[in-house]
Amino acid sequence: MAENSGGVHCLKYGLTLHNVLRVRGFTAGGEAVAFGAEAPDAPGLDLLPLIVGSEGMLAIVTEVTVKLTPKPQLARCIMASFADIESAGAAVAEVIARGIIPAGLELMDRPMVAAAEDYVKAGYDLQAAAILLCESDGTPEEVAEEIGRMTAVLRGVGATRIEVSRDEAQRQKFWSGRKNAFPASGRMSPDYMCMDSTIPRKRLAEMLRAIEVMQDKYALRCVNVFHAGDGNLHPLILFDANDPGELRRCELFGADILETSVRLGGTVSGEHGVGVEKLNSMCVQFSPAEREQFFAVKRAFDPAGLLNPGKVIPSLQRCAEYGKMHVHRGMLPFPNLPRY
Amino acid sequence: MDGGDPVLGRLKDRIASARAARRALDIRGGGTKAFYGELPCGEPLPLGELAGISSYEPSELVVTVRAGTLLADLEAALAEKGQCLAFEPPRFAAQGTVGGMVAAGLAGPARASVGAMRDFLLGATLLTGRGELLCFGGQVMKNVAGYDVARLLAGSWGILGVICEVSLKVLPRPAATATLRLERDEGAALALLSDLAAKPLPLNASAWHGGMLTLRLCGAQAAVRAASSALGGIALPPETAACWWSDVRDQRHEFFAIGESELAGGECLWRLSVPATAARIDLPGRQFIEWGGGLRWWRTRADAAQLRAAAAEARGHATLVRGADKSAGAFTPVAEPLLGIHRRLKDAFDPDRILNPGRLYPGL
Numbered sequence: 090m091a092e093n094s095g096g097v098h099c100l101k102y103g104l105t106l107h108n109v110l111r112v113r114g115f116t117a118g119g120e121a122v123a124f125g126a127e128a129p130d131a132p133g134l135d136l137l138p139l140i141v142g143s144e145g146m147l148a149i150v151t152e153v154t155v156k157l158t159p160k161p162q163l164a165r166c167i168m169a170s171f172a173d174i175e176s177a178g179a180a181v182a183e184v185i186a187r188g189i190i191p192a193g194l195e196l197m198d199r200p201m202v203a204a205a206e207d208y209v210k211a212g213y214d215l216q217a218a219a220i221l222l223c224e225s226d227g228t229p230e231e232v233a234e235e236i237g238r239m240t241a242v243l244r245g246v247g248a249t250r251i252e253v254s255r256d257e258a259q260r261q262k263f264w265s266g267r268k269n270a271f272p273a274s275g276r277m278s279p280d281y282m283c284m285d286s287t288i289p290r291k292r293l294a295e296m297l298r299a300i301e302v303m304q305d306k307y308a309l310r311c312v313n314v315f316h317a318g319d320g321n322l323h324p325l326i327l328f329d330a331n332d333p334g335e336l337r338r339c340e341l342f343g344a345d346i347l348e349t350s351v352r353l354g355g356t357v358s359g360e361h362g363v364g365v366e367k368l369n370s371m372c373v374q375f376s377p378a379e380r381e382q383f384f385a386v387k388r389a390f391d392p393a394g395l396l397n398p399g400k401v402i403p404s405l406q407r408c409a410e411y412g413k414m415h416v417h418r419g420m421l422p423f424p425n426l427p428r429y
Numbered sequence: 430m431d432g433g434d435p436v437l438g439r440l441k442d443r444i445a446s447a448r449a450a451r452r453a454l455d456i457r458g459g460g461t462k463a464f465y466g467e468l469p470c471g472e473p474l475p476l477g478e479l480a481g482i483s484s485y486e487p488s489e490l491v492v493t494v495r496a497g498t499l500l501a502d503l504e505a506a507l508a509e510k511g512q513c514l515a516f517e518p519p520r521f522a523a524q525g526t527v528g529g530m531v532a533a534g535l536a537g538p539a540r541a542s543v544g545a546m547r548d549f550l551l552g553a554t555l556l557t558g559r560g561e562l563l564c565f566g567g568q569v570m571k572n573v574a575g576y577d578v579a580r581l582l583a584g585s586w587g588i589l590g591v592i593c594e595v596s597l598k599v600l601p602r603p604a605a606t607a608t609l610r611l612e613r614d615e616g617a618a619l620a621l622l623s624d625l626a627a628k629p630l631p632l633n634a635s636a637w638h639g640g641m642l643t644l645r646l647c648g649a650q651a652a653v654r655a656a657s658s659a660l661g662g663i664a665l666p667p668e669t670a671a672c673w674w675s676d677v678r679d680q681r682h683e684f685f686a687i688g689e690s691e692l693a694g695g696e697c698l699w700r701l702s703v704p705a706t707a708a709r710i711d712l713p714g715r716q717f718i719e720w721g722g723g724l725r726w727w728r729t730r731a732d733a734a735q736l737r738a739a740a741a742e743a744r745g746h747a748t749l750v751r752g753a754d755k756s757a758g759a760f761t762p763v764a765e766p767l768l769g770i771h772r773r774l775k776d777a778f779d780p781d782r783i784l785n786p787g788r789l790y791p792g793l
Contacts, residue, residue, distance in 0.1 A: 093573050104571060106580075107548050120766040127704040128745040129540065129723040130584075132761040133789070134771055135547055138580035142573040159629040186488035188511055188601030228629070230651030287569040289489050319570040359571035367574075374574055378561045385777035386576050389770055402575065 090153050093142030094360040097193040097224075097267070100318035102158060104360075106141040114150040117391035122148060139386065144362045145397045147390040161226035164192060165236055166260045169243045170217035170250040174198065177219035178294035180246045181317045184223065185290065187242050189235060193224035194318030195267050198297060201274075201312040201325075205266035208273035213266055214250050221248075221317065222267055224260075270314045271325070278310070278327035284343050288355035290320045299349050300324055307342040309335065321359035322350075348373050363401045371401075372408035380408070430554040430564065430594045436478045437562060440591060443474055444560040447783045456587040456785055458497060458526030462533050465750060466586055466759045467788050476528055479593060482506055484568075491551060491568045493596045496528025503527055507599055515543040515600040520679045528592045534584025537678035538634035538645065541705070541720035547583030549598045555582065555590035558779025568596045581774075587785035588793055589778040603633070603647035605654070608670035611642045611662035615709055615716070618642040622721045623706055630656045636677055637718040638684060645674060677719070684717045684728065687751050697752035699736050701725040703745030710739050733757030760789065 090112065095104040102108070111125035125137035140147055171177035177196055184191060197205065198219050206213040214220060223243065225235040236253060243251055254260035266273070274281045288296050297313060304311050310327045324346055328339040347357040347370040357363070357370040371380070383402040387394070403411070430437070447454050453471030463469055476497035483493040487510040494503055500520055507513055517537030518530045531553070534546045552566030566572055566579030582592055613621060618637040625632055631648030644660060646653045657664065665673065676682040687698055701710065705722040714729030727736065733749065734757070740747035746761035763771060775782065775793050787793065 093571075093577075095571055099571070103544065103548065106577075107544050116766045116770075118766065122766050126702075126745070128702040129705075129720055130545065130702050130746075132746045132748075133763040133767060134581060134589075134774065135534065135584050136581070136767070136770065138547060138577040138583075141577070143576055144573075147576070159627055161629050182488040185490060188604070190601065227631075227649065228652045228655055230655050231631070231649040234649045234651045287571045289486070289491075289569060291486065291489060316571070321571045354567070355569050356567050356572040356574045358573045359569075360573060362573055363575070371574060376563070379563045379565065379575075382557070382561075382563055382578065382777070383575050386578065386774065389773035389777050392773070 090141055090150060091144050092360055092362040095316075095319070095321075097195055097316060099316070100194060101190050101192045101226075106138055108156045108158075109137065109141055109153060110156055111154040112137070112140055112150045113152040113154075114148050116148055117393060117395045124148075125154075127154060139390075142362075144364065144401050146387055146401050147396065149396065161192070161228075163229050163232050164224055164226035164257075164260060165232050166193070166225075166254045166263045167221075167223040167236065167239055167243065168213075168252045168254075168263050169221045169223060169248040170214040171219050171221070171247070172249050173218045174297045175294040176247045177221055178291070178297075180221055180243055180248065181290055181293060183246050184239060184242050185318070187238065189239055189242070191223050191235075191239065191318060192226040193222060194316075195222040196220070196293070196313075196315040196317040197267060197270065198313040200310070201270060201314055202266070204273040204277050204312055205270055208276060209265045209269050211262055211266035217249065222263055267314065270312075270323075274312055274325045274327065277312075278329070280330040281325045281327050282339050282343055283361075284324045284326065284346050285321070285359050285361035286347050286350035286355055286357055287319065287321045287359035288350050288353045290317065292353040292355070293317060293320065293322075296322065296349065296353060300346060303342055303345055307338040307345075309338055309342055311342070316359075319359070320355065344370055365400055368401075368403040368407060369411045371403050372411050377405060377408070380405070430483070430562070437556070437593065440474070440476075440479070440556055440593070441560045441562070444556060444558065444591070444783070447472065448558065448560065448781050451781060452783065453786050454783055456528075456532075456591055458529035458532075459499070459522065459524030461520070461522040461525040462529055465533060467755065467791065469785065469788060471783075471786065474591065476526065476591070479528075483594060485510075487512060487599075489568070490570075490599050491596055492599055493552075493568060493594060494527050495594050496526060496531070496592045498527045499523075500525045500527055500530055508602070511602055512599045513602050514549065514597065515539060516546050516549055517678050518546060527595065531583055531592050531595055532585060532587045538636065538674055538719060539647075541635070541723055542633050543600075545583070547580045550580050550583050550595060551598055552596040553579035553582050553592060554594040555592050557590045558781055558784050562593070563590075566596065570598065586788040588775060588789050590784065605648065605650040605652075606633075606667070606670075607646045607653050607657045608665040608667075608674070609644045609646070609657060609660055609662040610665060611644070611660070612640060613637070613642045614640060615718070618718070619709065619722050626705065626721050630659075632656075634674065635719065635721050638716070643673070645670070682717075684715065684726070687728065692751065692753045695730045695753070696728060697730070698750045699727040699729060700748040700750050701727060701736070701740045701743070701745055702748070703740060703743040707743035707745065710743055712736070712739055737761060758790070762790065
């Protein structure tokens with residue numbers, strides 16, 4: 090609720106916000122309060138979207154009422170391989186352009202596929218530059234129709250291998266690699282940092298190419314999983330936290346991904362929030378006037394600034410400092426000065 | 430959106446001079462919702478010049494459009510690519526605009542299955558009461574960078590800022606649609622709707638009026654066909670069904686047509702938003718139910734206190750949509766601590782209270 094998160098199904102079923110009817114809790118002043126309603130709407134301004142995803146900055150939430158969705162009768166998944174990232178990206182756009190909203194549309198790049206396969210033996214295609222998992226759910230008739238349409242689209246954009254889950258066990262197997270992407274990465278490296286940003290779907294290949302270049306620039310490896318249907322990327326940067334140089338390079342790598350996302354028309358956080366980690370990147374995405382408006386919204390809910398102070402919105406001073414420190418084209422200003 | 434745009438420049442100048450003179454501005458789109466909510470007041474601030482689709486990428490499922498664009502023009506552009514605004518915003522008349530659609534935050538028959546207007550709002554550019562051009566949200570589906578100010582604008586009736594441009598999520602039009610009509614009394618209809626809500630059916634809209642329950646199914650061909658035969662009832666011819674749902678959406682259905690003489694005689698149109706599972710609401714007058722039971726429209730001469738009490742008892746709220754006497758307030762008032770938050774938000778966006786003052790609540 091605090092991060093308005095959404096997993097592999099949110100393209101079809103919406104984000105947390107779309108499935109929350111009401112939250113109850115307390116204002117910073119200690120008064121009981123409810124946002125939203127069990128009814129379709131509540132009187133007055135619709136404050137629920139401000140609360141959902143607000144990272145505990147606006148109120149203390151103690152109870153959430155969610156909408157439940159009947160479980161689909163059936164789900165089937167297509168696993169499609171692509172010889173290059175560009176055609177995988179084109180496949181994502183083409184599925185959507187043909188009027189199909191899959192129940193899940195996930196992409197993994199080659200290093201991620203290799204790591205996942207090594208860990209769970211999901212039967213992934215190790216020759217592919219990227220694989221897509223494309224799911225349909227609903228009534229058996231609906232699923233049959235949609236799987237047929239999706240398979241045709243994926244073939245049409247040049248999938249090199251297509252496999253459709255025969256039964257639930259095989260569907261789970263297809264997903265097992267994707268759902269174990271994080272622990273699989275953990276086996277490859279002492280530490281990893283999971284990034285989270287969103288870009289327009291059509292920039293997906295461009296983004297992955299940019300990350301390839303960054304791997305050389307920061308001398309760190311990065312594996313990629315994408316909620317491709319939503320344009321939400323989760324690059325996992327592999328590093329060793331015991332090496333201060335690697336930690337620092339990892340942080341710069343992460344910030345570079347976030348700022349590239351903004352440049353490509355996206356945002357610095359899709360669902361993991363800003364917290365303190367992404368405060369600097371918020372300076373890049375929002376103007377001083379917009380950040381000041383965020384502070385004003387915060388004060389409307391929490392005039393004394395008691396809740397999670399210092400998170401989410403960077404101060405003017407911090408952004409000014411970051412502006413001076415800003416890494417431009419990989420070059421720190423005054424590179425000869427020692428930094429700790 | 431470019432701050433150097435001459436149309437935006439003129440709007441900024443109007444805000445600056447209104448602010449200096451402490452004069453209220455009445456933000457105007459097509460004027461099709463002037464009857465809704467509290468009375469507009471102030472100097473008109475027309476947004477007609479701020480029109481046009483800024484970008485539209487069908488494969489991204491996103492359209493970015495300026496506030497003064499006619500809703501009809503936007504819907505036509507989407508239809509050309511086989512897409513739509515899935516929440517079916519009501520069009521009370523042909524000249525309704527996108528800005529008005531967002532400011533009113535209303536949705537049509539599909540609301541219960543696809544979501545509200547705000548659920549489709551991805552980003553917005555607004556001019557605050559200080560004349561600052563600010564941009565929140567964006568053109569992507571998932572975005573938690575900062576507070577979701579864009580969605581706060583849906584249903585804000587222009588009291589927080591002049592909505593200049595919005596990015597909306599669009600969806601493909603369903604591959605197949607079918608409308609079924611079943612004879613049911615109110616109790617049986619509500620029971621059936623509750624039952625259907627728990628089933629994985631492609632139910633897109635529902636309406637009950639005068640002993641008839643009308644259901645619309647949308648989705649894949651096969652799913653609609655299978656659900657139609659499971660539900661039974663009489664299938665309406667596609668043309669008839671499309672007209673009927675449009676009439677409900679745009680309130681041209683006979684139920685919603687209250688004449689001047691009926692208004693003068695004290696008859697009102699009330700919108701009761703309640704949990705879909707709320708029991709039958711008993712009031713004098715006629716009723717029209719939508720959204721699986723979550724929306725209960727009443728045409729009645731009963732007074733505001735009676736309507737608000739009935740809505741509160743059902744754990745919902747009542748809006749006086751059409752009526753000659755709005756002295757009890759068009760919208761159900763909010764109490765502390767929400768009222769304080771409303772006041773402080775108004776101060777945060779429009780400190781001099783020049784933008785649509787009183788349009789949502791007196792004093793805001």
